[in-house]
Amino acid sequence: MTESSNSGTTPPEDAFRSFHNAERLQEEPLIRVMALHALAYCERLFYLEEVEEIRRADANVFAGRRLHETLDKGNDITTLELASERLGIRGKIDCIRRESGQLIVCEHKKGRSKEGKEAWPSDRLQAMAYALLLAEHSGKPADEALVRYHADHRTISIPFELDSAEKEVGMVLARAKELRLSPDRPPVPVHERQCRSCSLVPVCLPEEERFAGGGEDLPQRLFPEDDDRRIVHVVEQGSSIQKDGEQFVITTKDGTRKGVPGMMVMAIVLHGNVQISTQAIHFCAANEIGLHWLSYGGFYVGSLTPGAGAVQRKNRQYQAFQIPVLRARLTARLVHAKIENQLKYLLRLTRGDSEGRTPVVEEGLARLRALLHDIDAALISVDTDESGLCQGDVYPEELVQRLRGYEGSGTREYFQLLPHVLNMKEDDFLYFAGRNRRPPKDPFNALLSFGYALLYRDCVGALLTVGLDPAFGFMHTPRSAAYPLALDLMDVFRLLLWDIPMIGSINRRQWTESDFDIFPGQVWLNPDGRRKAIALYEARKAEKWKHPVLDYSLSYRRTIELEARLMEKEWLGSPGLFGRLRIR
Ligand code: SF4
Structure with a gap:
């Protein structure tokens, strides 16, 4: 009976082993020596990498990997992986040198030694932790560990004594365990010099955090102003x-x-x-290459999300969006940014023609100004009031509803005014009479919808990169067909990244009827039109501009991710920088 119940299923010893393994998995995991190295460098770096599971390979990291691949290690034993339950650590030793009957850890570093004569504290700790592992496994502790700095060709000897090394590493290990249990990111350290060579600087944004915390100096941009990698769009139908x-x-x-x-x-x-092979999908997942599917008409279908990860960040996001005042504050900031930009753009389109503005346009502009005035009042109340009541006796939830109404009115007003300021003739095939969608009924709306779909895809990608859940927003409701938080983020960029370049291209007569498939009641961009629209959109994203508050330049491409990170900072204790983008 017992035999038959096991036949064809898991043998008892395997079942025991998998049960035992499952138990082991639940035990406290060993800490990587590299994680201790990160902790000795910066507690926040340890937390981001080990707790929030954010790892980024920048040029320095790649250079370090290349160094290890090309090292001529002579007679040394290369790369040995060791672990110790007793010590609570595991790690991969770069190389082990045999010298005078001893086995000596030798850690290779790409950079320079400290003042040409010492190992950096984090490197010292790392070498000692490896020496401890080696001593336990070999049974013969060496009396030194070595760190080789390749930039200044120095090898630094670190005296090794078993008891004091165990004590020193043990103290850092205890701190690592404490941090692992903490729900909060450690603060940014006061000394900014170490941030300059940190691979996580574009994620951590230390300068921006110091600035949001009341720092007097304007933040310096510590990460590249653009990403060298490109987005590949495959629009040719039947491609693979x-x-x-x-x-x-x-x-x-x-x-x-x-x-x-x-x-x-x-x-x-x-x-x-367009087809993609399983191997190509695996390669994307392994190398953090985003994969996004759009329909033929340009509607967003889905994205590949690598790994479960980011649980901590999602948890904090869910908790934050339960706080009504915070949601009201974010909504007020967003709606203000959107309507102010729309107003400024309409004014820009009629620049030099204030005399000739029709009463319809003047009245519309006045209504937008009035809306801004109301939102200003809401903003002041939510930025200063933590009591739970926002304006007079208005509860934050009611205020969010009211702000949604302002946003709807502002957008309606903007699209109603556009035909009056675009100076297009009614017989022009791109004539815009008002916004329509699903499906777009004219070429102008087909262009608008396609560009917004590209932007939506980028916003979903940025939120996934940051580790936020796009399905949980603060202004858009979960009832909508699209991800609410991606729609929230998109509202910061619709005008900047698509309306402005698209209307500019229309004014330059860059579109012809042959770019569209025109059917009764619906119009779509055809493959040629889509290629043109993608080129226009990607060129806009590559443009550099100066952030109006942070005062440094970066590409619009980077700005989308930056804005998502600044949004997250609103509930991570460094608020005030989200939704501050304005056109001049
Ligand atoms: S950027 Fe600076 S504060 Fe942030 S993790 Fe790196 S070293 Fe630490």
Whole structure:
């Protein structure tokens, strides 16, 4: 009976082993020596990497990996992985040197030693932790550990004594365990010098955090102003994408093949009927390359989300969005930014023509100004009031509803005024009479919808990169078909990233009727039109501009992710920087 119940299923000893393994998994995991190295460098770095599971390979990290691959280690034993339950650590030793009957840890570093004569504290700790592991496994402690600095060709000897090393590493380990249980990110350290060479600077944003905390100096941009990697859009229907070694190969229907090196790709967007192989999908997941599907008409279908990760950040987001005053504050900031930008753009389109503005336009502009006035009042109350009541006896939830109403009115007003300020003739095939969608009924609306779909995809991608849940927003409701938080973030960028370049291209007569598939009651961009729209959108994203509050330049491409990170800072204790983007 027992035998038959086990036949064809898990054998008892395997069942025991998997049960035992499951128990082991629930035990406290060993801490990586590299994590201790991070902790000795900066507690916040440890927390971001080990607790929030954010790891980023920047140019320095790649250079370090290359160094290890190309090292001539002579007779040394190379890379040995060791773990110790007793010590509570595990790690991969760069190399072990045999000298005078001893086994000596030798850690290789790409950079320079400290003042040409010492190891940096974090490197010292790392070498000692490895020496402890080696001593336990070999049974023979060495009397030193070495750190080789390749930039200044120095090898630093660190005296090793078992008891004092165990004590020193043990203290850092105890702090690591404490931090692992903490729900809060440690603060940014006072000394900013160490941030300059930190791979997590674009995630951590230490300068921006110091500025939000009342720092007097304007923040310096410590990360590159643009990302060198590109987004690959595949619009040719019937195309397929495969992986070949470290590159993607795109094959179009007529058999034309084009290779794109994987390291140059930030994301791939598949428009409509485009296939991708399982191997290529795995490669994307393993290398944090975003993968997004849009329908033929440009509607967002879905994205590949690598790993479960980011639980801590999502948890904090859920908790934050339960706080009505915070939601009201974010909504007020967002709606103000959107309507102020719309008003400024309409004024810009009629610049030099204030005399000739029709009464319809003047009245519309006045209504937008009045809306801004109301939102200003809401903003003041939510930015200063933590009591739970916002304006007089208005509860924050009611205020969010009211602000949603302002946003709807502002957007309606903007689209009603656009035809009056665009100076287009009614017989122009791109004539805009008002906003319509699902499906768009004219070429102007087809262009608007397609550009917004591209932007929506970028906003979803930015939120996933930051580790936020796009399905949980503060202003848009979960009832909407799209991710509410992506729609929230999009509202900061609709005008900046699409309306302005699109209307500019229309004014330059860059579109022809042959760019559209025109059917009764619906109009879509065809493949040529889509290629043009994508080129226009990507060119806009590559443009550099100066952030009006942070006062440094960066590409719009980077700005989307930056804005998502600044949004997260609203509930991480450094508020005040989200939703401050304005056109001049
Ligand atoms: S950027 Fe600075 S504060 Fe942030 S993790 Fe790196 S070293 Fe620490």
